[in-house]
Amino acid sequence: MIDLHTHFLPNVDDGADSIEESVRMARLAVKEGIRHAVLTPHHNRYWVTNPKEKVLKRIEEVKEAVDAADIPLTFSASQEIRMNEEFLEELLAGNYLPLDKKGKYYLVEFSWRDFPPFAKEYLKRMIEEGMTPVIAHPERQRAFLDDPELLPSLIEMGAIAQVTATSIIGGYSQEIKEAAHEMMKANLIHTIASDAHNTTDRPFNLTPALKSLEIKYGADYKNNLVDNAQRIFKSKEIKYFEHR
Numbered sequence: 574m575i576d577l578h579t580h581f582l583p584n585v586d587d588g589a590d591s592i593e594e595s596v597r598m599a600r601l602a603v604k605e606g607i608r609h610a611v612l613t614p615h616h617n618r619y620w621v622t623n624p625k626e627k628v629l630k631r632i633e634e635v636k637e638a639v640d641a642a643d644i645p646l647t648f649s650a651s652q653e654i655r656m657n658e659e660f661l662e663e664l665l666a667g668n669y670l671p672l673d674k675k676g677k678y679y680l681v682e683f684s685w686r687d688f689p690p691f692a693k694e695y696l697k698r699m700i701e702e703g704m705t706p707v708i709a710h711p712e713r714q715r716a717f718l719d720d721p722e723l724l725p726s727l728i729e730m731g732a733i734a735q736v737t738a739t740s741i742i743g744g745y746s747q748e749i750k751e752a753a754h755e756m757m758k759a760n761l762i763h764t765i766a767s768d769a770h771n772t773t774d775r776p777f778n779l780t781p782a783l784k785s786l787e788i789k790y791g792a793d794y795k796n797n798l799v800d801n802a803q804r805i806f807k808s809k810e811i812k813y814f815e816h817r
Contacts, residue, residue, distance in 0.1 A: 578766035675808035688716035712753040738782035
């Protein structure tokens with residue numbers, strides 16, 4: 574299994590607070606069935622900046638520590654990119670790290686409360702340039718919760734959406750859990766990831782989430798969310814699949 578959204582890099586955002594915690598996260602990831610993790614530190618979020626060169630350098634520290642611990646987990650570098658006014662210019666200049674090797678998929682997040690007035694124009698331009706925005710955890714963001722038509726309008730444009738495993742099992746709030754399932758019922762969710770930040774209060778939770786999905790929507794639906802993560806990582810087109 575590939576986890577497309579994680580915060581392993583130590584001391585760069587609100588994720589792992591030490592390289593030792595990164596190693597503990599790696600052990601826990603393998604227990605969850607994860608064999609490859611895409612490292613997506615926050616970028617352009619409030620005071621947090623993790624530019625391309627910094628992430629590429631810091632990922633080597635994690636790789637070395639995990640290899641030294643003999644943990645069978647591999648890594649690649651990306652970013653969770655907060656959309657701001659400079660987003661499109663920086664993207665087109667090649668200053669962001671995609672989720673895949675060919676630069677087709679980018680993990681994009683928005684402010685927790687507001688959807689920028691320029692966001693749809695920027696997303697449209699991305700799609701016109703052959704890139705696919707992967708919207709991070711819309712079920713947890715106020716703009717999507719308050720406007721049920723917002724996410725469908727972005728999916729119709731050509732964006733895709735990623736749900737967080739913890740949301741599915743109610744680890745954040747009942748409102749977020751209900752929103753996640755309503756989005757899945759409406760076929761607005763295309764892949765699942767952990768958004769793991771540590772091994773304590775924000776772990777992976779993929780195992781219980783996937784069990785819950787299989788019970789509620791069936792094995793085929795659950796497997797498609799997992800398989801789409803591999804398709805994204807391999808720069809392939811995702812498979813659209815309706816829940817039963």
